[in-house]
Amino acid sequence: MRLERREDSGFALIAALLTVWILTAVGMLVFTVTTQDVRISSRLVGEKKAFFATEAGVHRLVHGFDPLQLTDTQKYQRDFQVDGKGDPASWYRIDNPVAATWGPAAIPLPGYTLGGGQQWGATRFLATVTGRNDRYRSTVQVDTGIGFGPVEITTAYR
Helix, strand or coil, X not given: CCCCCCCCCCHHHXXXXXXXXXXXXXXXXXXHHHHHHHHHHHHXXXXXXXXXXXXXXXXXXXXXXXXXXXXXCCCCCCEEEEECCCEEEEEEEECCCEECCCCCXXXXXXXXXXXXXXXXXXXXXXXXXXXXXXXXXXXXXXXXXXXXXXXXXXXXXX
8 A cells, every 4th residue: 555645735734824823813903902992991981080070160160259259279279079989089170260361351241231321241250170080190171261240341430
């Protein structure tokens, strides 16, 4: 009996190696894409939490705004925790409000114009509110405009 050598004797080995290489490449691609998706998703969660902290700061600014206390250290220039029990990593900070330096100093309010030239409106103030989340290391900053009124904005001397 004579053994003949077939020409396709190494084909199965080469096919198996190619299959392993292709499966390895597909696995690495799936791992890379999944890792990037997780990073993007966590970044979006952090930015949302920082934005919600900023929103809480704007609400606090508008709710307790007093133009006679623009430098009150109990309200401004310090960090406030949004929710100590629910999300202890979210904070907001309100910078000192300042009178608007561009545009009109006061805006007339519709329906507040009285006879005799007396006009009422809202004075404008600007403040920067910053929200941050320490867990995700994300920060959102918003410049806000506040109207305080109604106040008399008539330019006539009385």
